[in-house]
Amino acid sequence: GAGVSQSPSNKVTEKGKDVELRCDPISGHTALYWYRQRLGQGLEFLIYFQGNSAPDKSGLPSDRFSAERTGESVSTLTIQRTQQEDSAVYLCASSPGLAGSTDTQYFGPGTRLTVL
């Protein structure tokens, strides 16, 4: 079946502008995650959605970052007033959300954000 998809694949923006990144999880997956990967570095957790529960926003680096998810489908990550240090690949992942254990996360291809 279809995997996790993200759009756009690349985004170039000017400092100070707002950007919106989209993630379509695997159908039926109730859990959705956003990570940030700076060049040559590891994956940094940003936010986690599970079903209708309140999202875990503990990884968001500042109040310029926010994310929404409609039900158990699409999620959007919004970065307001972008800064050059926001330049990175933003990866979305989804998992079945099985109760009682951590399950396998499947990653999307990412959105490469460049802030000029």
Add this chain to the structure above:
Amino acid sequence: GENVEQHPSTLSVQEGDSAVIKCTYSDSASNYFPWYKQELGKRPQLIIDIRSNVGEKKDQRIAVTLNKTAKHFSLHITETQPEDSAVYFCGQDTGRRALTFGSGTRLQVQP
């Protein structure tokens, strides 16, 4: 804490040799330890994972060992091939289901 340290940061081996990557974690409550492979410009893909109720898991040329007492787990790749060249990330669950990842190991297999 939820930190996980990964070593080495780079590893170069000859084709056919074995490669070992080690991760050390601090959260004793962690129960799930995945390994992801990320080829250049591509998405991370799960290659193997282990849960805390077992000490070792093997899948063809890839194995993972877990030592909960010492809080470390390792990825072992035997009979390495050029297509194994990639960046490998270890992860641990955080109790929140989201994963904390190591900083990655760039593996280069020389033909």
